Amino acid sequence: MNWSVSVLSTATSDTEPTIVVNFESGKYVFNTGEGTGRSWLQSRRHWRKARGVFLTSVGTQRCSGLAGVLMFCADASIQAVKVMGPPGITHYLASMRSYCKRLTMSVKVMEVPSAPPVYAAGNLDEPQPAYTDENIRLYAIPLHAVPASPAEGENTAAVHGKRKRSPSPDSSFKRPAPSDPAAPTTSDEDLEHVPRPLLERIAESGFSPLELSGEDAEEWRRMVVANMFPCSPPAEEPIKKRKQKQKDVTPPVVAEAEPQPVQPQVDPIMYNAAYAHRSRRLPPFAHPDSGPATLCYIVVGPRVRGKFDAARANALGVQGKLRALLTQGQSVSFMVDDGTGNMVERTVMPEEVVGPSEQPHVTMILDVPTPEHIPELVASFTENPFYARFRSKAEEDAKEYHVHAVFHLCGPGVLEDERYKAFMRGFADGVHHLISSREHGADNATFTTAAYSQLRLNQLDPDMFPPHHYSVLPRRDLSLVPGLPPLVELLQHNRLVDVRPPRKPCLDVLAQQYDHFHPAITGSQGVLLPPAVADVFRKSRAKVKQLAAARDTSKKPGDDVEIIPLGTSSTVPSKYRNVSSTLVRIPGWGSLLLDVGEGSWGQLARMYGDDIDSWTSGVWELLRDLKCIFISHMHADHHIGLAKILAMRKLMNPPPSQPLYVVGPRHTLVYLREQSEVEDLGVDQADGNGIITILSDMLNWKPVRPFWKMHKNSEPYVDEERSQQAAKNMCRALGLESFTTVDVSHGTRCYGVVVKHSDGWSIVFSADTSPSDNLVIAGEGATLLIHEASFADDQEEMAEQKAHSTCGQAIDIGQRMDAQNILLTHFSARFPKMLPVKTGPPSGRGRTLALALDHTRVKIGDLWKLDAYLPAIECNFADTVAEEGDGEQEAATVSW
Ligand SMILES: [Zn+2]
Ligand SMILES: [Zn+2]
Numbered sequence: 001m002n003w004s005v006s007v008l009s010t011a012t013s014d015t016e017p018t019i020v021v022n023f024e025s026g027k028y029v030f031n032t033g034e035g036t037g038r039s040w041l042q043s044r045r046h047w048r049k050a051r052g053v054f055l056t057s058v059g060t061q062r063c064s065g066l067a068g069v070l071m072f073c074a075d076a077s078i079q080a081v082k083v084m085g086p087p088g089i090t091h092y093l094a095s096m097r098s099y100c101k102r103l104t105m106s107v108k109v110m111e112v113p114s115a116p117p118v119y120a121a122g123n124l125d126e127p128q129p130a131y132t133d134e135n136i137r138l139y140a141i142p143l144h145a146v147p148a149s150p151a152e153g154e155n156t157a158a159v160h161g162k163r164k165r166s167p168s169p170d171s172s173f174k175r176p177a178p179s180d181p182a183a184p185t186t187s188d189e190d191l192e193h194v195p196r197p198l199l200e201r202i203a204e205s206g207f208s209p210l211e212l213s214g215e216d217a218e219e220w221r222r223m224v225v226a227n228m229f230p231c232s233p234p235a236e237e238p239i240k241k242r243k244q245k246q247k248d249v250t251p252p253v254v255a256e257a258e259p260q261p262v263q264p265q266v267d268p269i270m271y272n273a274a275y276a277h278r279s280r281r282l283p284p285f286a287h288p289d290s291g292p293a294t295l296c297y298i299v300v301g302p303r304v305r306g307k308f309d310a311a312r313a314n315a316l317g318v319q320g321k322l323r324a325l326l327t328q329g330q331s332v333s334f335m336v337d338d339g340t341g342n343m344v345e346r347t348v349m350p351e352e353v354v355g356p357s358e359q360p361h362v363t364m365i366l367d368v369p370t371p372e373h374i375p376e377l378v379a380s381f382t383e384n385p386f387y388a389r390f391r392s393k394a395e396e397d398a399k400e401y402h403v404h405a406v407f408h409l410c411g412p413g414v415l416e417d418e419r420y421k422a423f424m425r426g427f428a429d430g431v432h433h434l435i436s437s438r439e440h441g442a443d444n445a446t447f448t449t450a451a452y453s454q455l456r457l458n459q460l461d462p463d464m465f466p467p468h469h470y471s472v473l474p475r476r477d478l479s480l481v482p483g484l485p486p487l488v489e490l491l492q493h494n495r496l497v498d499v500r501p502p503r504k505p506c507l508d509v510l511a512q513q514y515d516h517f518h519p520a521i522t523g524s525q526g527v528l529l530p531p532a533v534a535d536v537f538r539k540s541r542a543k544v545k546q547l548a549a550a551r552d553t554s555k556k557p558g559d560d561v562e563i564i565p566l567g568t569s570s571t572v573p574s575k576y577r578n579v580s581s582t583l584v585r586i587p588g589w590g591s592l593l594l595d596v597g598e599g600s601w602g603q604l605a606r607m608y609g610d611d612i613d614s615w616t617s618g619v620w621e622l623l624r625d626l627k628c629i630f631i632s633h634m635h636a637d638h639h640i641g642l643a644k645i646l647a648m649r650k651l652m653n654p655p656p657s658q659p660l661y662v663v664g665p666r667h668t669l670v671y672l673r674e675q676s677e678v679e680d681l682g683v684d685q686a687d688g689n690g691i692i693t694i695l696s697d698m699l700n701w702k703p704v705r706p707f708w709k710m711h712k713n714s715e716p717y718v719d720e721e722r723s724q725q726a727a728k729n730m731c732r733a734l735g736l737e738s739f740t741t742v743d744v745s746h747g748t749r750c751y752g753v754v755v756k757h758s759d760g761w762s763i764v765f766s767a768d769t770s771p772s773d774n775l776v777i778a779g780e781g782a783t784l785l786i787h788e789a790s791f792a793d794d795q796e797e798m799a800e801q802k803a804h805s806t807c808g809q810a811i812d813i814g815q816r817m818d819a820q821n822i823l824l825t826h827f828s829a830r831f832p833k834m835l836p837v838k839t840g841p842p843s844g845r846g847r848t849l850a851l852a853l854d855h856t857r858v859k860i861g862d863l864w865k866l867d868a869y870l871p872a873i874e875c876n877f878a879d880t881v882a883e884e885g886d887g888e889q890e891a892a893t894v895s896w
Contacts, residue, residue: 001302003135005363005405006508007495009039010436013469013610013619014602015446016061017409017436017491019365021299023135026051029069030297030365031409034644035446035599036065037072038573042447043494044510048076052131054138055085056367056409057294058092059679060647066093067100067640068598070229072572074102084110084131086142086293088678091285094224095674097278098667099636107229109222112140114293126386129300137300137360141380141387142293145372202273209274209283210714217283219267223274224282281670281714285677292678294373296366296380298390300401301500305329306355313353317346326350361500362390362403369411374419381426391426403431404502407491410437421483429486432505436491438612440478443471445606446493448517449575453880454855455520455527460537460872461544464858464865469609469618472522516880533879540872544865551864558761558783559861560587563823565852566603570768570790570804570826571637576833576877577854578603579637580826582786584755584763589735590627592755593645594765594786600641601648607855615652623649624656627733631664631696632767633750639668646672646681646691656689661730663694663739665749666708669717684717694730696751698723699741701778735759742778744769747803754779761860764819768826770800771809776816784860785819786852788826792836804828807835811842811849821863825852833877 003023009015016033027050029036040047050073055062066083073081083093090109093100112130130140198216201207212220308327322332326348333347368377381391389397406427414420415437424433435441445451445468457465478488487504494511497503520527529537562585567578579597583604586592593600609618616624623645631639642662649656660682662672672693676683682690697704698720708718716722731739737758741751746768752775756762764779766772766787779785790804799806805813807824814822822842827835835851842849850858850866853873858866 001135001304001500002498003301003361003500005407005497005499006043006045007434007491007493007497008036008043008045009033009446009493010491011409011438011441012443012446012493013605014599015039015493017407018065019407020045021136021363025049026133026135028136028138028299029053030407031056031062031367032065032069033062034060034064034641035602037068038575038578038599039446039493040069040072041573042449042575043508044514046076047072048078050076050078050081051133052082052084054131054140054295054297054365055083055089056296056365057369058085058088058292060644062367063089063092064640064644065598067096067636070100070105070107071102071636074105074229078105080106080108082108082110082131084112084138084140086295087111087114088285088287088292090218090221090225091282092675092678093228094221094282095671095678097224097228098671099634099640101228103230105229107225109225112142112293112295114142114144114288114290127384135302139298139300139387141296141298141377143296143368143373143376143380144290144293145370146375147372199269202269207273207277208714209277209280212283217285219270220274220283223267223270224278226271227275227278279667280711282674285674287678294367294369296368296377297364298387299363299365301361303360304358304500306357309353309355316348316353318348318353322348323353326353329354359398359400359402361502362401363497363499364390364403364406365409366406367409368414368420369409371413371417371420373411374414374417374423378419378423381423391423393426393428398428402502403427404499405432405434405497405505408433408435408437410435410439412439415440416481418483421481424485424488425483427485431485431487432497433485433488434491434495434497434505435478435488438475440474440476440481441490441492442474443469443610444492445470445517447575448515449880450577450854451606452517452520452527453576453876455517456529456533456876456880457853457873459527459529459534460540460869460876461865464856464862464869466607466855466857468606468855470521470606472518530879533875536875537872540869544868547864547868556761556783556861557759558757558763559859561585561757561761561763561784561860562587562857563784563786563860563863564607564857565823565825565854566593566600566607567597568825568827568852568854569637570788570828571635572829573597573599574829574833577827579640581641582765582825582852585625586734586757590625590733591622592628592630592734593626594630594753595632595638595767596629596641596645597637598640598644601644603854604645607857615654620652623652624658626660627658628661628663628730628739630753630765631662631668632752632765633746633748634665634667635748635750635768638768639664642668643672643675643681646683647679650680650682658733659689659692659729661692661694661726661733663696663699663727663730663741663753665696665751666711666715666718669693669695670715673717692726692729693717694726695720695723696741697749699727699739700751701740701742701754701774704743740778742772742774744772744775745803746770752779754782764817766805766810766813768804770803771805771813776813779817779819782817782819784821784823784863785814785817786823786825787813789824789835790826790828792831807837814847814849815842820846821848821850821860823850823852823863834874 006020008018008020010017015035018036019030021028032053089111129137131138209220317336325332329350331349333345335343336346338344381387390403451468454465455467458467494508495505496508497505564583566581566583569577569579573579578599580595581597581600582594584592605619608622611618672683695718711718735758737756740754744750744752750767752767753765761783764782764785766775768788787810788805789807789810791799791806793806793808796806810824848864848867850863
């Protein structure tokens with residue numbers, strides 16, 4: 001049984017390491033940082049066999065691509081996925097309930113206990129694997145940060161021992177999800193464990209999940225996840241909402257017409273209650289006293305049986321079914337002629353006809369975020385005799401297990417820590433070490449298709465299409481680091497490591513074939529445009545020059561405001577376009593982000609450069625200047641990138657001097673707080689430069705029904721006055737006259753926004769919507785309308801069904817609004833490259849229409865140029881697509 005490991009992405013400015021273990025019958029994904037789905041798309045590998053996602057820690061760094069990956073899996077018809085991680089992973093997943101759900105797939109969450117297993121000296125028994133199937137046994141070792149002891153010289157074992165005893169109320173063993181086949185079967189007794197008082201509390205009208213703690217809270221979170229991913233697709237909603245009277249204490253009931261039991265082994269009352277209360281906040285989560293755990297994984301492949309020696313079996317007279325028994329390791333006895341006509345019994349042992357079996361092959365993924373995690377890592381591989389066999393130079397250990405490759409995810413200061421180098425040297429010399437470290441690695445482009453396309457457009461207009469920031473040189477060459485083991489290399493995306501049969505790491509040929517970006521930037525010739533493309537570029541530039549000469553050069557309000565589309569694809573990313581986000585930069589005032597789909601941080605980092613030695617330049621400077629993030633609605637392509645941006649902002653040292661306002665629907669405000677319990681995102685911090693949230697309902701252009709009043713007591717952030725006061729402060733910080741949300745038509749609560757500046761210009765952003773009269777009225781006379789155009793003109797019916805707009809409808813809205821400029825964006829993934837525009841130019845004197853493209857940097861006053869470049873951009877796409885050998889991408893068929 002052959003198997004391999006592929007590296008989907010590594011630590012760069014826009015990706016985190018994602019490693020995939022590949023077997024014929026299944027794939028196992030280790031970590032899903034932001035952009036994992038898009039990396040997968042770029043790698044051209046399919047994910048239909050994905051069985052599980054194994055996370056080394058909880059939080060944005062390792063998990064912010066999880067929602068996208070799960071939805072990609074569901075859309076690829078995968079029916080069941082396991083998600084494993086340290087304590088907090090169920091809470092994290094449950095916090096996504098308002099935007100990540102799929103009725104056709106089940107997700108089983110398995111939390112690995114936080115406390116390291118207790119090791120008994122001399123006990124060679126294998127620890128219990130965290131996960132097993134026919135391909136792998138997976139061991140998970142939790143690590144914690146152990147602050148340097150004031151008493152220098154305290155040995156690691158002592159530190160480790162102390163850790164083991166640390167109390168951890170929330171870290172007690174988490175019962176795996178009930179229908180996990182690897183878990184002990186759930187008995188009726190288990191189902192009855194919910195104490196009666198809890199069931200009674202759930203039935204009370206004033207019940208809130210916030211009251212729950214301990215095992216009740218864990219059970220609640222598991223039920224929330226079970227609701228997000230029920231086992232089988234019910235024909236209708238599993239539970240009918242029944243309006244409860246104030247004094248009705250009956251718990252919510254299962255609909256009579258429920259097609260079949262969903263999650264048959266879960267407690268139905270808890271399951272239904274979690275559904276009924278899904279819009280309420282989750283029970284509070286806190287890490288154990290020992291701090292958040294990071295997991296290291298050991299992946300052990302199957303033990304392959306030796307070859308059956310048929311000739312020897314014939315000679316011994318072994319026939320038929322007896323051969324099968326021997327291959328299964330059993331001895332067999334049968335009657336044979338002894339050569340003299342007498343029948344005698346003969347016993348054959350397996351080793352007489354079956355060659356020696358081959359030891360399992362092994363790989364490891366070690367996540368060591370800080371030097372403070374090293375003591376527990378070292379202790380685990382020395383104190384536990386079973387784990388110690390994987391890190392050993394002894395021949396007898398090598399005969400038992402063949403450790404082929406170790407993946408080290410090293411945080412700052414880890415790799416060059418003497419203790420870590422000594423740890424690495426403890427492995428056998430033939431082990432390959434692959435290092436992911438921002439301090440050492442290059443900053444290669446992962447999304448090479450988009451990077452290459454941008455490189456070509458840069459020749460059309462270097463200001464409007466700046467090349468992505470990247471670096472192909474390692475920041476610090478590993479050959480300069482003394483004391484590392486012999487076979488060490490930097491982890492690069494698209495590496496392939498065959499584990500059985502073992503081969504040295506090599507480049508994935510498929511990825512190499514389609515990477516035009518790196519050969520272009522490292523070759524001597526640079527980017528060579530085919531003559532026909534160069535010709536169209538030349539003509540476009542000439543046209544722009546000609547138009548510029550004829551234009552009125554007087555400055556109008558808003559001309560200098562910069563618009564930078566960061567993501568222009570609808571629902572899913574493509575190799576060419578990321579999901580929704582638009583940056584608006586107001587000179588002298590600051591910046592706003594209109595929606596932030598997954599990967600928006602990475603898009604910013606590639607645009608402005610992520611110099612990890614400086615907290616004041618490039619993307620960090622932009623982040624300091626960012627004063628508002630507007631979230632239009634809860635569809636995944638519009639807001640999943642929010643937490644990553646906040647987490648990166650929280651890292652800045654010194655911190656920003658001003659607050660960042662996040663305007664969004666209540667669900668965003670809730671999940672931000674729930675995720676903040678796992679990882680500090682700076683929400684509600686007291687020192688005045690953190691995240692201040694504003695409920696978008698409260699800024700609507702005309703009064704709306706007072707949503708969320710019922711949560712007012714437990715959620716102060718839904719208070720109307722509080723939101724309006726914060727909005728005033730935000731307007732003051734950005735020089736705005738007003739910031740008004742507009743309810744648009746999208747089948748779910750969705751707001752567009754009208755931003756009016758005191759300098760006399762305004763921007764209207766439609767968000768996702770069918771043609772909306774509200775927007776026309778509220779946005780009248782806009783300087784710029786940024787409108788979605790998901791579909792082409794001949795797709796009106798589909799646009800209506802999906803509550804989106806066609807290109808022509810968007811232009812019509814702009815005309816009726818009398819917008820001076822119209823920028824179309826949010827193109828369906830059916831058009832990963834360019835939306836076919838058949839509509840003629842918008843009527844109206846001087847009105848400009850342009851199509852957005854990721855990473856275009858254009859001032860409102862220069863939008864006409866982007867329009868003039870359209871033939872060149874289309875020609876570039878057509879040509880790049882031919883080189884990429886692309887058909888319509890797989891993602892064009894999926895729908896989230
Ligand atoms: Zn959308
Ligand atoms: Zn939407």
